[in-house]
Amino acid sequence: MKPTSIISAITKLAKRFQLLLSIILLNVFALCNVNASPVDTFEFKDEATKVRFQILSKELRCPKCQNQNLADSNSKIAVDLRKSLYNLLQEGKSDQEIIDFMVYRYGDFVLYRPQLNKQTYVLWFAPLIIIFAFIIGVLLVLHKRSKAKQIDLSSHEQANLDKILNKK
């Protein structure tokens, strides 16, 4: 056999092998494509309830693992709370009732979006007040500057100014 024909045979084999390899890899990747978030096997009565479950479990914070919501966490308490969230939804409780249920037991802490009450007025309104204060401050400064530009010169000063400017 000529050396060239050997090489061509090898390349042909490699090409065939490449196809096989890519098929294998594709299958492996397809198998690897699992959902990373904890999956519970809840069966909802309808699609709307399922969506509400997903929204609420993202809005509610896990009390134990403090920087995760119920949907993300796999700690014991998060699993339990997802279960009770599911039960409450199946019982037909409204979103507000569920939030009240959780807040009664775990405090405002469980909400990622704090409710509007006496304790949270500062939290909600301070940014607005700061923005308004900033805008007013800027307007005041601008107003002052525009005023400062209109300086009335006396006739004597005007004559002096002209003289200096004309010297050039």
Next chain:
Amino acid sequence: MKSVIRFIPLILFVLLGILLYRGLFLNPQAMPSAMIGKPLPNFDLPRLKAIEEKVGRDDLKGNIVLLNVWATWCVQCKYEHPYLIDIARDPRIKLYGLNFTDDRNAALSWLEQYQDPYEFSIFDEQGALGLDIGVFGAPETFVIDHTGIIRKRFAGPVNDKIWQKEFLPLIESLEAEMKNAEIAQGAS
């Protein structure tokens, strides 16, 4: 006026600095219980040692009730256990257990092996009562006063130091409260 304005950024910076510096030393794990000041919710659960016997809120007898949440899957409960045996000797309090989402056989052999400090343990397999009082882990210890109001929740294992610092002052003030209530009742 102008010189004051010039210092405003510095003042703001210092204030922000103080705020953030304080934040460095706050314990993010220290969470107040939402249940403090609320009555202990009623329940209907079996006793751990006598599964056919259901108990409720009124079965937690005693002027000052300590409800200790424990489970065999909880490592810190093991650490806490000898202290609970000590605490249970205090005549002013009654210590009850809440066996939380646990395996009954494991819990029973735990009590056999390490002694049982509790008047009795409530067997809360599904964590229903735990959910109702905002338990998020074990161990946790609740203090319930003579009127059935939850006065304190301590999350984490109890030891001598914590007992003296966190619990004894409350127990003393509760004793005083009860005495005052008695006097008020006697007077009326």
